[in-house]
Amino acid sequence: EILLPLFAEPQSLEMRHDTTVRIVSDAPVSVQFKKRLLKAGGMTTIWPTAQLGREYMVCSYRDDDDNKGAALISITAICDSTPIEIIPSDTTHSGSMLPGNTYQIILNAGQSFQFRNRNGWEQRSKISEITGTIIRATGPEDRKIAVSLAKFAYVSLDGFSTGETMYNMFTPRKFADTLYYDAPPAWHKRYRYRVMAWANTTDE
Numbered sequence: 031e032i033l034l035p036l037f038a039e040p041q042s043l044e045m046r047h048d049t050t051v052r053i054v055s056d057a058p059v060s061v062q063f064k065k066r067l068l069k070a071g072g073m074t075t076i077w078p079t080a081q082l083g084r085e086y087m088v089c090s091y092r093d094d095d096d097n098k099g100a101a102l103i104s105i106t107a108i109c110d111s112t113p114i115e116i117i118p119s120d121t122t123h124s125g126s127m128l129p130g131n132t133y134q135i136i137l138n139a140g141q142s143f144q145f146r147n148r149n150g151w152e153q154r155s156k157i158s159e160i161t162g163t164i165i166r167a168t169g170p171e172d173r174k175i176a177v178s179l180a181k182f183a184y185v186s187l188d189g190f191s192t193g194e195t196m197y198n199m200f201t202p203r204k205f206a207d208t209l210y211y212d213a214p215p216a217w218h219k220r221y222r223y224r225v226m227a228w229a230n231t232t233d234e
Contacts, residue, residue: 088119
């Protein structure tokens with residue numbers, strides 16, 4: 031288990047960062063990411079680079095209570111000079127990325143770009159939900175990217191996050207399928223499944 035130093039965490043949004051994590055082994059391994067808090071945490075499987083894709087759809091959610099949480103999206107490139115398009119479904123936290131517009135960035139291998147929604151600490155009339163945002167790599171076929179979500183239950187005005195945390199690495203579009211199985215954990219209630227459709231008039 032590897033504990034990341036604090037300086038490895040990006041401290042600002044909507045700009046390129048060089049602080050990404052690269053794990054290399056001399057034999058096949060599986061990698062999990064774990065976020066530990068005092069009362070709650072989250073863990074997700076990290077996809078190997080061979081299984082990454084070029085197009086993703088963001089799946090997040092609004093909190094059931096006061097919407098003071100935040101959904102933070104992280105994009106990481108594995109090749110130099112990777113052009114990326116972002117088409118937000120709603121306004122981002124800074125207000126500089128608007129729904130329906132296409133924004134272009136270029137990342138080198140190991141660089142990341144992060145953005146998040148507006149939550150309940152901003153003006154309530156402007157709370158945003160970025161589910162449905164499209165993120166895709168363009169250019170040569172080897173320009174693949176990783177896209178992940180960190181969902182915080184509570185983010186204050188000064189950016190401090192706490193409470194229940196969910197971390198998830200999104201499935202590339204190329205692995206979207208028509209049949210899934212799962213078993214909800216015992217003794218837990220109110221679980222929901224969110225189904226993201228890549229085509230219009232998709233029956234569930």
